[in-house]
Structures are given as structure tokens and as C-alpha cells.
Amino acid sequence: MATQESNEQTSRTGRRALLGAAVLGAGGAVLGLSGTARSADAAHGGGVKSLPVPTIIGHRGASGYRPEHTLAAYQLALDLGADIVEAGDLVPTKDGHIVCRHEPEIGGTTDVADHPEFADRRTTKLLDGVSVTGWFTEDFTLAELKTLRAIERIPANRPHNTLYNGRWEIPTFEEVLRWQDEQTRKRGKQVWIYPETKHPTYFRGLGLGLEERVAKLLRKYGKHRKNSPVILQSFEPTSIQRLNKLVDTPLVVLLSGPNTRPWDFVQTGDPRTVADLVKPAGLREIASYAQGIGPTLDLVIPKDANGNLTTPTGLVRDAHTAGLILHPWTMRNENPFLPANFRKGTDADAYGEVFGAYKTYFATGIDGVFTDQPDTGLLAREDFVNS
Secondary structure (H helix, E strand, O other): OHHHHHHHHHHHHHHHHHHHHOOEOHHHOEOOOOOOOOOHHHHHOOOHHHOOOOEEEEOOOOOOOOOOOOHHHHHHHHHHOOOEEOOOEEEEOOOOOEEEOOOOEOOOOEOHHHOHHHHHHOEEEEEOOEEEEEOEHHHOOHHHHOOOOEOOOOOOOOHHHHHHOOOOOOOEHHHHHHHHHHHHHHHOOOOOEOOEEOOHHHHHHOOOOHHHHHHHHHHHOOOOOOOOOEOEEEOOHHHHHHHHHHOOOOEEEEEOOOOOOOHHHHHHOOOOOHHHHOOHHHHHHHHOOOOEEEEEHHHHOOEOOOOOEOOOOOHHHHHHHOOOEEOOEOEOOEHHHOOHHHOOOOOOOOEOOHHHHHHHHHOOOOOEEEEOOHHHHHHHHHHHHOO
């Protein structure tokens, strides 16, 4: 029995060491695993290496429990223990302010349809090659947007979240930066955020370039440095390249399905797809201007025709070889968002066997994950690290 206990302890220690050494951060620094406790550096802006691995990232806040991209969702993510809050899918207003919305079209995330004074703003636009009808942030001033209130984006899956419809306004990115500082002071430890530049090529074409505006705000609040508690992300590699010239904060390239092309590639005639970007040569190129990638989970473990998980790809290994961290997206508790072999029943808002799904993804060596329910992610990490 003593020998068995010793072997189990050795296995647990090895698992922790493996996780701690698996990831190379910016400049080749090894990211250490700190479990539920942070290193001493964390309270003093210790950089990405101060974060636990796997890192639990509150996706648009705690959007499994509150309407996404509201200060309430961000606050709850922190209260539940998220290591980072994805505070901001960043889109501009007509008068050049940066606000936090999942998309520039706000008909599905605000009560704008209930405002007769804005009925004539409803229009159809071509957004990254797709015809979209609704109301768009770039057609509103900040003052006008502040009269709106957030609503649940996917009520069929989260009817309980509709309880909070109409309670909270649209936050600006500057308000998020102030909130971050306030929470850091109150908690006595550094709060991290993970903003995304949304449709940057589209907005640049409208004369509302995102990167310069975001960089200006980061500099105003002293969050443009290498060890600043901010990670910037975008689905458009050229947006990350532009940011790389403006700030020194960690940068992450988001990656969708293998057959998709980033919209900036489409616009510039670059024929490469995501499948090309996740090859070793593509990852090495990304590593020349970014510190990580944010792939869809299907790039880590593909699904078969029935929606069941298959065999992991070599992406984690190849990304780590290139010196990149991996923060895949998105874990959600509800059945429709889980691999088929981890669902329970058929109810659209019922929870599946999410802990088993987390364990499977964590076993690939990913460095973190976006999740709509940070508390679930933290429990899954505790199970995994202690297994």
C-alpha cells in the first residue's frame, strides 16, 4: 500500500511538472503551474508567467450566468475565480469610442428593437462578406448606446439568463480598464483582461481603425507594456501585427475552422487557410509577432460525423515547439455545445458531462481555455491537476 501511495504521489507530481513545463511564454519564459495559488509576481504585474496553467478564462465574463459583455458578467467571472476575464469584444461607435459587444450588430444583445426612436437605424450591411440585418454600433453615438440595455444572446439555451434582461448597459473599454484597476485594488491581486479587436478590417474601411484607439487607451492607463495584465486577441493576423507595433502586451491570434480564411487574408488575396496557419511553418510565422494562438477546440481534438471526439491533432505539440501558448475556445456546460459523447439527454439548456470533456481537453496539454462557466472550469482544473 505504501508503494502504491508513493507511486500515485509521484504521478501527481509528474503531472504538475509536465503542465508547468509544457508552455513557453513570450521570450521563451517557462510558465509555471501554480494551481489555485498565484506566484508572488502576480500581485506586481508578473506577466503571463504568473498565471495558473491551465488558465481559466471567463468567456465574455461569466456569460453562462449573466448577459455577456456587461460589467455584471465580468464581475461575476472574477467572483467565481476566473484567472482572466475576456472583458471586451471591442467595436467602435459612430463618434469613435470603443465599446464591448459580441458583434457590431446589437439587435441580438440589446433591447434596441424596443426603442422606437432608433427604428430607422435598422439596416442591412455586408459584414466580412456576410449580409447582416440589424442595428450596428457604428451608426450610434456613445450617448445613444448608453440608453440601451443588454439582453441574453442565446435565450433558448439559457432561459434563466433572461431574468437579467434590461438591467445593465453597454460598457466602454475605458470603463473596463477603470474597473480592472478598481478590482485589482480591492482584491489585492492583479486582475487580468483579454480583449479582442472585432472585425478590424471592416472597421478600418469605415475610417474607424480599432488598433490605434485600443493602443491609445492602453497607454493612457499604463497597460501597454510586456508585463501588463492584458492579452490582446484577434481573428485577423494583420490586426495582431499592427498591435505588435503599437504595444508590448502579449498577443494571441484566434483561429476558426481549418477550411476558413481570416477576413484580412480574403481582402488582401492571401490564399492561406487556417489549415495552413496551424502547420509548423505557419505557427513559426505567428510566433514572430504573437505569443499565442486561440484555436477552436475542434483544431485540438476534431469530431467525427456524429459529433463525438476523435484523436487529438498535433497542434498542441507544434504550437509549443514554436514557443506559442494555446488558449482554445469555448467550453460551455449546456448539452448543445458539448461533444456528442459528453451530452446527457436532449434538453437544450440542460448540462452534460462537462467535467469529462474538460479532462479530455486538458490531457492534450492546452495552456488554458475560454469558458462561459468559470466555476466549472476551476473545479475541472482542480480535478485534473490532482488526478
